[in-house]
Amino acid sequence: MGKEEEIAGGFLGYPISRLGYPVVLLRLHFGLIIVLPFFTFLAVMAHINFGWFNFTRQLYLISGLFIGIAGGISEAFLVIRKLKEEVEVVAWFLIPLSFIFWLLPTAFIYLYFGSKEFLPFCAYFLLPSFAVALVTNGFVFYKFEKREKVRVFTFFLSRYVPYPKYWMEFPETLEIKFYGFLNAVAEKDFSWMLYYGRYADQLKILIEEFSKRSDEFGKEILGVKELLKRFLDEIISFNQDQRRVSLIFVGSCFVWIAFLFYVAANNWFGVLQKYGSYAIFIFYLPLFLIFAYPAMKRKTLMKNYYKTIKAIFGEIDPKVQSKIKNILKSITKEKYS
Numbered sequence: 001m002g003k004e005e006e007i008a009g010g011f012l013g014y015p016i017s018r019l020g021y022p023v024v025l026l027r028l029h030f031g032l033i034i035v036l037p038f039f040t041f042l043a044v045m046a047h048i049n050f051g052w053f054n055f056t057r058q059l060y061l062i063s064g065l066f067i068g069i070a071g072g073i074s075e076a077f078l079v080i081r082k083l084k085e086e087v088e089v090v091a092w093f094l095i096p097l098s099f100i101f102w103l104l105p106t107a108f109i110y111l112y113f114g115s116k117e118f119l120p121f122c123a124y125f126l127l128p129s130f131a132v133a134l135v136t137n138g139f140v141f142y143k144f145e146k147r148e149k150v151r152v153f154t155f156f157l158s159r160y161v162p163y164p165k166y167w168m169e170f171p172e173t174l175e176i177k178f179y180g181f182l183n184a185v186a187e188k189d190f191s192w193m194l195y196y197g198r199y200a201d202q203l204k205i206l207i208e209e210f211s212k213r214s215d216e217f218g219k220e221i222l223g224v225k226e227l228l229k230r231f232l233d234e235i236i237s238f239n240q241d242q243r244r245v246s247l248i249f250v251g252s253c254f255v256w257i258a259f260l261f262y263v264a265a266n267n268w269f270g271v272l273q274k275y276g277s278y279a280i281f282i283f284y285l286p287l288f289l290i291f292a293y294p295a296m297k298r299k300t301l302m303k304n305y306y307k308t309i310k311a312i313f314g315e316i317d318p319k320v321q322s323k324i325k326n327i328l329k330s331i332t333k334e335k336y337s
Helices: 003-008 023-050 055-086 094-113 115-148 174-187 190-211 216-265 269-314 318-336
Strands: 088-090 151-155 165-169
Touching: 023 115, 023 151, 023 216, 055 088, 055 094, 055 115, 055 165, 094 115, 115 151, 174 190, 174 216, 174 318, 190 216, 190 269, 216 269, 216 318
Parallel strands: none
Antiparallel strands: 088 165, 151 165
């Protein structure tokens, strides 16, 4: 790994511009505090109201716990192995893995036992296995992060492919982030600019401080200060729009969960069983829309972001680009002198 990559934190040049979430925080803690207790509540309510927890459903639960542990460990093991080799991984292999662990058993139950057995199967196999997989997966990643002193992030709505992506981030200083942002501007790498724009407010303050220096470095920064701030302002605007999309997504998820509580509290399981496939379709349609909206909205935001940043680059003359590269060289020289 070269010195410039080391300064920028761009280990192996991996692009980490996704709107990612920390795996351990969202899976281990969210799974233990919310998901697992909630699905347990649904299973208990289903038995209290309908007496579903017979011997067959007990086998569902045991199998679900086993599948959840196996699925969580398998995902974490495969992803961690790839991360050690490549730092970033497009986890396409999780799609067939999910089919084997969850889709095939569900399809089997639905085809051979019909829609009436689908909801009990969900209550005692599918949902508990999801919750256990989250907790198990989060715990394995927690051990990995603690051992390797990194943080693992993931996101399922990538720009080019529909597979989840995982990547590692390393502890870095704000000065390293500044170098990385400058490098992205010099190379016209829109994705890297967006990643370092996550620190946009701090970088704007740092740029202001650097521009007040009386040495040659301060004068060079002063010459490109307004340009860099303009880029950062656009990225801040993009991040604000993206946060609004995320808030809508999270709020919609909580509304859907509240709806599930309402279904359980008002004994609607019987209604869902009675109408079979139609009820299942209506039940899951809002969930599909919850995930489809941020996917489409983010695609639009990314398109507008690329268009705006490209227009700004079109206004820059080659001398400014050269000046930014000279600043990068001075930082490298100062760092390793």
